[in-house]
Amino acid sequence: MFENLKILFHQGKQFIPNVTTAKVPGIFRGRPVISRAETDVEALVEICPVDAISAAPVSIDLGKCTFCGECARAFPEKISFTQDYKISTNIRERLVVQEGDDRPIEVDPAKVREEIHRILGRSLKLRQVSAAGDNSCEWELNAANNVQFDMSRFGIDFVASPRHADGIVITGPISRNMAEPLQLCYDATPDPKMVVLVGTDAISGGIFAGSPALDRSFLDKYPIDLYIPGNPAHPLTIINGLLDLTRKRKGK
Amino acid sequence: MRYIVISNNQTIPVAEIPVLAYGDFFELNTGLVAGHPERHCVNYFGYPVGEKIKLFCCIADDNTHQILISSCLVGRSDELAAFSGKVLSFEKFEREIHENFGITFSGHPWLKPVRYPCNRADQSQEIANYPFWKIDSEELHEVGVGPIHAGIIEPGHFRFICNGEQILHLEIQLGFQHRGVEPLFLEKKKLLQRTILAESIAGDTVVGHTVAFAQLWESLCGFKPVEDIDFARTLALELERIAIHTGDLSAVCTDIAYQLGSAVFGRLRTPIINYMQEWGGNRLGKGLVRPGRNQFPFTRTLADRLREVLDLYEPDFEEMNHKLFRLPSALSRFERTGTVSYEDLLSIGAVGMAARMNNLNRDIRASHPYAFYPALKHEPVVKHHGDVYSRVQIRKEEIRQSIGYIREMIGHVPAIAGSGKLNEEPRPDSFTLSLVEGWRGEICHCAMTGPTGELVLYKVKDPSFHNWLALALAVRNNEISDFPICNKSFNLSYCGHDL
Ligand code: SF4
Numbered sequence: 219m220f221e222n223l224k225i226l227f228h229q230g231k232q233f234i235p236n237v238t239t240a241k242v243p244g245i246f247r248g249r250p251v252i253s254r255a256e257t258d259v260e261a262l263v264e265i266c267p268v269d270a271i272s273a274a275p276v277s278i279d280l281g282k283c284t285f286c287g288e289c290a291r292a293f294p295e296k297i298s299f300t301q302d303y304k305i306s307t308n309i310r311e312r313l314v315v316q317e318g319d320d321r322p323i324e325v326d327p328a329k330v331r332e333e334i335h336r337i338l339g340r341s342l343k344l345r346q347v348s349a350a351g352d353n354s355c356e357w358e359l360n361a362a363n364n365v366q367f368d369m370s371r372f373g374i375d376f377v378a379s380p381r382h383a384d385g386i387v388i389t390g391p392i393s394r395n396m397a398e399p400l401q402l403c404y405d406a407t408p409d410p411k412m413v414v415l416v417g418t419d420a421i422s423g424g425i426f427a428g429s430p431a432l433d434r435s436f437l438d439k440y441p442i443d444l445y446i447p448g449n450p451a452h453p454l455t456i457i458n459g460l461l462d463l464t465r466k467r468k469g470k
Numbered sequence: 471m472r473y474i475v476i477s478n479n480q481t482i483p484v485a486e487i488p489v490l491a492y493g494d495f496f497e498l499n500t501g502l503v504a505g506h507p508e509r510h511c512v513n514y515f516g517y518p519v520g521e522k523i524k525l526f527c528c529i530a531d532d533n534t535h536q537i538l539i540s541s542c543l544v545g546r547s548d549e550l551a552a553f554s555g556k557v558l559s560f561e562k563f564e565r566e567i568h569e570n571f572g573i574t575f576s577g578h579p580w581l582k583p584v585r586y587p588c589n590r591a592d593q594s595q596e597i598a599n600y601p602f603w604k605i606d607s608e609e610l611h612e613v614g615v616g617p618i619h620a621g622i623i624e625p626g627h628f629r630f631i632c633n634g635e636q637i638l639h640l641e642i643q644l645g646f647q648h649r650g651v652e653p654l655f656l657e658k659k660k661l662l663q664r665t666i667l668a669e670s671i672a673g674d675t676v677v678g679h680t681v682a683f684a685q686l687w688e689s690l691c692g693f694k695p696v697e698d699i700d701f702a703r704t705l706a707l708e709l710e711r712i713a714i715h716t717g718d719l720s721a722v723c724t725d726i727a728y729q730l731g732s733a734v735f736g737r738l739r740t741p742i743i744n745y746m747q748e749w750g751g752n753r754l755g756k757g758l759v760r761p762g763r764n765q766f767p768f769t770r771t772l773a774d775r776l777r778e779v780l781d782l783y784e785p786d787f788e789e790m791n792h793k794l795f796r797l798p799s800a801l802s803r804f805e806r807t808g809t810v811s812y813e814d815l816l817s818i819g820a821v822g823m824a825a826r827m828n829n830l831n832r833d834i835r836a837s838h839p840y841a842f843y844p845a846l847k848h849e850p851v852v853k854h855h856g857d858v859y860s861r862v863q864i865r866k867e868e869i870r871q872s873i874g875y876i877r878e879m880i881g882h883v884p885a886i887a888g889s890g891k892l893n894e895e896p897r898p899d900s901f902t903l904s905l906v907e908g909w910r911g912e913i914c915h916c917a918m919t920g921p922t923g924e925l926v927l928y929k930v931k932d933p934s935f936h937n938w939l940a941l942a943l944a945v946r947n948n949e950i951s952d953f954p955i956c957n958k959s960f961n962l963s964y965c966g967h968d969l
Contacts, residue, residue, distance in 0.1 A: 222730060222793070225730060225734060225793060229786070244744075244748025245750065246747060267660060284756075285757070287751060288662060346622040349625075351624065352670045353965055357673060357754065365733050365736060393646065393968075395645050395647075395968075399617045403618055425658075425666045429649055449752075450673065
């Protein structure tokens with residue numbers, strides 16, 4: 219008993235008191251900022267491994283970006299990645315950051331479905347489906363629930379059965395071999411339900427986009443309630459995204 | 471010569487690999503491995519040449535630090551005598567060749583599908599209709615788990631046949647995670663794209679797979695990494711090992727409902743992966759390893775920070791160990807649970823920590839050293855019981871060992887030398903093989919180039935390719951309630967297997 223208490227005492231306070239203002243250590247590739255500086259735009263577009271950069275105006279699609287940082291490395295005067303980890307939104311187009319744009323990326327309250335607040339706002343139970351995810355976003359989703367990030371303090375939990383869930387959280391580019399299980403899981407989740415995509419692979423297919431081993435038709439069928447970008451998404455991006463979605467109300 | 475001898479990360483002209491008649495190919499490779507636990511097959515695969523298939527077999531010899539490579543040209547509709555009829559450890563490779571090209575192997579114990587790849591030979595087979603093995607009996611019942619599991623974890627289908635609470639047989643069917651990684655390596659033409667692909671093979675082994683890719687690519691291009699590159703890669707590999715082993719100790723504690731261990735080991739992983747982010751901007755090490763350059767040079771300041779992180783980690787880690795490894799309720803769940811015998815591990819070709827848990831000493835860091843490992847003179851941690859306890863002990867002791875290596879290394883941080891430029895194009899008509907010891911075990915990447923230096927073949931093998939069968943054997947005759955700790959103590963990769 220005494221030993222246990224000693225161990226507990228030695229851990230100190232581990233939880234992050236305020237997940238919306240916490241700072242991430244060291245280098246972090248969060249929301250990019252693109253300056254208006256003149257550059258060789260063609261070379262910049264060419265450098266990106268996943269065609270996330272477009273010209274005129276120069277912009278980066280965070281739904282495609284793998285956050286490799288090569289563009290910022292090659293064109294530091296044009297592109298820099300900030301420490302801002304709050305990059306989740308419910309509007310797909312909002313993931314596209316244009317030159318000169320330094321606004322925060324947020325959930326648009328006007329576009330949040332009404333039942334998300336009314337029914338799912340206070341306590342949210344989610345079913346996670348890894349559909350060919352590389353186990354990095356899955357890792358970070360697990361980390362979001364560890365003693366440091368402690369997402370369950372906000373009433374957000376992951377559950378074992380779709381029958382107990384208010385929505386599904388998809389990671390991975392969705393392989394052909396997972397298309398059917400994903401559909402079954404969605405169908406087994408009671409209404410109303412939400413769909414959240416976590417990570418670049420889920421949002422756009424990432425580096426796997428266009429592979430014949432994928433079947434992403436599921437995403438054409440249902441509205442997506444939240445996009446959480448990253449490769450993998452950072453736990454703070456995940457928690458803030460989900461809180462932003464469930465707590466924000468129209469007019470508040 | 472019936473085979474060509476290379477060392478780890480050596481590039482050779484494809485033309486120098488002897489092409490044998492199948493009979494000789496069979497005798498040679500089964501003969502090399504049978505009765506020689508120090509030799510095992512690190513890769514055996516097919517490559518289409520017109521209407522025919524060229525088979526390449528790569529046998530590693532741990533004593534001589536060599537890899538012996540031979541090849542053979544066969545027809546797609548040939549029926550070949552299975553290597554695995556004589557030496558079982560070839561069975562998975564033959565299943566893969568069968569699945570990809572339709573070649574039949576007579577005398578193979580079970581040509582069960584490997585991963586239902588999108589370019590499989592028989593498109594009429596679907597993963598959803600896979601017929602699981604059945605036993606007809608009124609006494610037995612089946613338990614199906616998956617493909618989607620209860621936790622936040624990758625998908626795979628487990629089918630148990632149980633006698634009451636006891637597991638008689640477990641069949642694992644994977645493939646749900648298949649993304650077509652190998653063909654994508656050929657389709658994506660930019661080096662950065664291929665590097666990102668390597669990083670995405672398995673998100674929990676980012677450094678392991680990316681180092682294998684980088685070393686292979688550098689060898690193909692005739693680039694010799696300078697000291698600081700090798701130094702940084704080795705540090706990153708050992709940090710990855712510490713992070714995952716710590717997380718897995720936490721997961722094992724969770725599965726025996728030991729909250730304190732689960733929370734403490736779980737939170738101890740965080741400073742290690744946060745350090746990865748401080749160094750390279752990503753908690754899992756994505757973006758850190760790049761062929762031909764030291765993307766994030768390891769500075770003295772980073773060394774001081776790492777020392778601080780380890781100084782804080784170690785006492786809390788040891789305090790928790792001290793408690794856990796003396797706790798009767800924990801030990802009774804670990805000891806003699808999920809045992810695999812040495813003979814079984816050898817016969818299925820287990821690698822890495824799954825092999826070392828029961829006297830099968832396979833560790834590429836010692837047997838085919840690369841990067842900074844020759845200087846570290848690594849001595850593998852080997853255990854003797856093959857149970858959960860042995861696997862948990864390996865985790866604990868390898869963490870200590872890795873910390874020791876890191877402390878030794880960061881005492882002498884090499885100057886950043888600035889390396890020469892990496893050639894744009896790999897050498898034409900060449901073959902390379904790279905072996906890396908990831909935290910799970912041996913990672914093997916192979917590549918071949920065509921007449922203009924373009925990539926014509928890329929093969930990836932994650933240690934899980936072999937070790938999933940070890941898990942299936944481990945749970946036999948155990949209570950089904952012990953499946954979770956058996957599973958977590960291995961913690962195998964789904965995506966690394968399914969590719
Ligand atoms: S950081 Fe994103 S936008 Fe920039 S090169 Fe990498 S993937 Fe492309």
